[in-house]
Amino acid sequence: DDSKLEQLKEQGFARLAIANEPPYTAVAADGKVSGAAPDVAREVFKRLGVADVVASISEYGAMIPGLQAGRFDVVTAGLFMKPERCAAVAYSEPVLCDAEAMLVKKGNPKGFKSYEDVAKDTSATIGAPGGGTEEKLALNAGVPRDRVIVVPDGQSGLKMVQDGRIDAYSLPVLSINDLMKKANDPNLEVIAPVQGAPVYCDGAAFNKKDTALRDAFNVELAKMKKSGEFAKIIEPYGFSAAAAMSTTTEKLCSAK
């Protein structure tokens, strides 16, 4: 049933969860929400007849519970598709794809190339957002829990690398690049992509009850992809439209 869409149309806006992690999601000085993921969502919803979107910034860890609790209608935050997540939410077709990167001190003193390298060096610590993909990747690569530091946001991660509190900070490539650009610190270096880490794609994540809304969203998204409008929105942020169009949610969700 599409009562959910009707309801959104009626109230005139959809509620987004975003993460404030440029270029995926961002808040401008005037408080306006931007970033590739919300921009796409805004356009799709407009085509669906929902005039506007309202975004609230949330921790990654709080997004899925918030979706389940009905706090948001959709998560558009670079929440990468993975089998467990696909089980918890209803994903749209892929939107933003990116590989993983690490931020380290200039010259990469510990010589990291992959998460396994971090695991091997028993004194190394790596920072990642709590509940994010990078945290899971590091843990799966064998980095023990107490060496994976949960960092609340990108700026804190950057600061902690600068201050030597952690040896590496891991985020998707474009996010790290954005941080680097703002910090403009010659003593830092980006390792991208991290070896062995897959390229992930995110999608708009809906409550499992709202598959009808998700399907409607997919229809409009597909139209935009075809018309090239999709590329026009995300490529200025550095994302590749081709990457998103070359794969499907079904494939990503069943990947091991």
Place this chain on the structure above:
Amino acid sequence: MSAPIIKIDSIAKSFGAFKVLDGLSMQVMPGEKLALIGPSGSGKTTILRILMTLERIDGGHIQIDGEHLYHMERNGQLLPADERHLTRMRQKIGMVFQLFNLFPHKCVLDNVTLAPMLTKGTPRAAAEKRAMELLDMVGMADKAKNMPAQLSGGQKQRVAIARALALSPKIMLFDEVTSALDPELVEEVLNVMRKLAAETDMTMLLVTHEMGFAHDFADRVLFFDRGRIVEEGKPDEIFRHPKQERTQAFLKKIIAAGHRV
């Protein structure tokens, strides 16, 4: 002779294991001025507090003006009094405390008008008129707008007396109303009480350590010890010719401590 206005019939009162009163009986006639004297801890205050229903009794009966104080008659049966019955009975009784217990957040006039306005629904204008008369009687009319904190102890006590009178009780209870006052201020309060005793036919019960005043004021004096009436009689009898040894010893001590009798 008319019927007694207060009839106390073998009442008992304990605090924990300590028996303060045990089978005490006494009667007070309308208009009588009674002084209760006796050593510290003998139960004088307790009796007044029981009459004011500030303490409950454990046994016995009290009748005020022919009606039971702590019991209600229903279909010929005596039941424990409920709050409504107590409220009605309390209208007959007023009390003045040792430490005045004025309401510190209300001015003198409001202290006096509060109870009539709330409990009897007297309109403000009427209540204030009556209050001013009473304040005038105790010589406090010119301080009607003062706050209690701005008064001396003696002035506070005079206001407290006016406040108790505002409800026009038939019985007034005074518990050591001058013992917290500076010696120099005692007299002004006693003067008010003398005037009160002379001008009204209210029944008055007075607990005091001021033997001289008790002598002048009272029609009858009761000497208490350990919750019992040891001796009673006209002031002259008690103070000049006490019969009981305990009374004699007490008066001797009081005199030695520098009080006039």
Place this chain on the structure above:
Amino acid sequence: MSAPIIKIDSIAKSFGAFKVLDGLSMQVMPGEKLALIGPSGSGKTTILRILMTLERIDGGHIQIDGEHLYHMERNGQLLPADERHLTRMRQKIGMVFQLFNLFPHKCVLDNVTLAPMLTKGTPRAAAEKRAMELLDMVGMADKAKNMPAQLSGGQKQRVAIARALALSPKIMLFDEVTSALDPELVEEVLNVMRKLAAETDMTMLLVTHEMGFAHDFADRVLFFDRGRIVEEGKPDEIFRHPKQERTQAFLKKIIAAGHRV
């Protein structure tokens, strides 16, 4: 006749803008028992507190036992006293307060031994022996191990007297030591003080509202009003034949309030 032990020379004392003492002078002879009486607020307590160095003076001089209290002589010059000088002078003076001020966390015995042990370095055994003698004198030897909270007011005051005596001061100051007590407890404290007055040749200054006691106790009575000595003389003169109008009015009021003179 010997030299005065206390010599107060036109001292002044203000609280804020309010002048309590203004050019007061008086002298006390060794062994003399002096009673200070007068209306509330006349500055009696203030004089005792100044002698005990609990308040500073704003002007004038005080000599105790021939030495300046608030000044030290250095090379012929008078300098303000430092703490060491004050400590030495305080050894000569003891004070008993209206509200006892016992140390609530120490037992009776420790209250009495504390000061000798700390300030004079008296060994515990000696301090306790002397303390027991003093407690015996005030009739409190059997309560030596009690805590102050377990004592009645009169008992507390007797302990406070023993505590002040433990430092063997030459001068004892008593500020209304019975006015916070129940009437029946007053006598036991006054008895102790009578005994003390009879048995020692200590100089004593006593502030009191107990005119009867002042009469019996004192060699000389000073009547104060508004920080000035209005009248002084033998107790009989002052109490029976006051010359000043102010004194007469004061005594009349006190008598009217029921106190014996």
Place this chain on the structure above:
Amino acid sequence: MEWDWDFVWQILPTLIQGVKITILATLLGSVLAAVVGLAIALLRRSPNRLISRPVGFFAEFIRGTPLLVQLYFIFYVLPDIGILLPPLVAGVIGLGLHYGTYAAEVYRAGIDNVPRGQWEAAKACNLSARQTWTHIILPQAIPPMIPALANYFVAMFKETPLLSAITVLELMNQAKLVANSYYRYVEPMTLVGVFFLIISLFSVILLRWLERRYGRIER
């Protein structure tokens, strides 16, 4: 969302790790607060206004601003001036400083509550300033402070979740990690609540006991 007991048993050991850190931070923070509080209380009593005024202002400032922001400041801003503290240390300093200003008030009240007559009696007994403090004032002032201080330390315990903002892996942070890994928030967060409630109820009993034991001095 259903309550899942298997999941509860699975995550319990992880959460207990967090409880340990929480308790450690509270204990260290309490010790620091007790010391900092004493320092502030004494400095505020200083007759020298150049000392008492700035210390007073500092204490007011700390008490008027959120601990969370102070923690951010200690952890992320201080490194700019060369002070780099490990997360737990930064957290303990934040807690100690913040609650030290509360402890200072407790000390002040405790000392002020000793009646003036006691100071005067000490003087009449000719005790020196030091003797007065050690034998008369402090023995009376300290016991009533104990329950009040304990009260603040319990409050501190309940604010330790703030330390997650500076990456300390205390109970709340562990619970969030667990929640993030399994996308189940209800069980871990409820367990956190239960942990806090249990420890708080115990501390209520402890506080009542302290109050009875030390709360009043009979005069």
Place this chain on the structure above:
Amino acid sequence: MTDWSGYLYLILQGALVTVELTLMGSVLALIMAFVAGLGRLSRFFAVRALATAYIEFFRGTSIFVQLFWVYFVLPLAGFELTPLQAGVLGLGLNVGAYGAEVVRGAVQSIGKEQYEACVALNLGRWQGMRHVILPQALLLMLPTFGNNAIELLKATSVVSLISLADMTFQANIVRSQTGNTMLPFATILILYFAMASAISWGVRTLERRMARGLDGVRT
């Protein structure tokens, strides 16, 4: 240089949310404080038990857990609240529990003799409470209420947990947009302190006005 005035505006927007939360939370807290505080003094066991349970629960568990429950778990049970409502509810109920103890303490600290004077003047229970006890108790409560309001102000900084864009939250946004940590945090520290000072000034003024001619109520 970055667009500072724009970012300052963002922080001020957050300040508005903080003020809103503090005001509305305080109102709720005040209501709860009186309801539960007087409830604890009730003659009826059920009322007392209910009030006690509320107070112990909200003082016992941490504000973080409470906010979380209000925001994430209540909706599962069918209570849908906006973030602002959830924040006000969480903060108000939490601080109200502390305030309830203040109310109870103040009412109980009014001497027994005032109650007895009420009986002697034949005032009813509620009349005495309303006209004699509460007006006096209120003055005793005020300073602590002021402190509670400041605690509430500071606690608003944790509502970022439930994605409310308060001042701390906005400072974090500014920080991640500009890469500058020092400036946004210093700015909000000063703003928080200014708000806390405004609260204590207001309470002191109120207290002075109420205490006029009333010396001796508090001893």
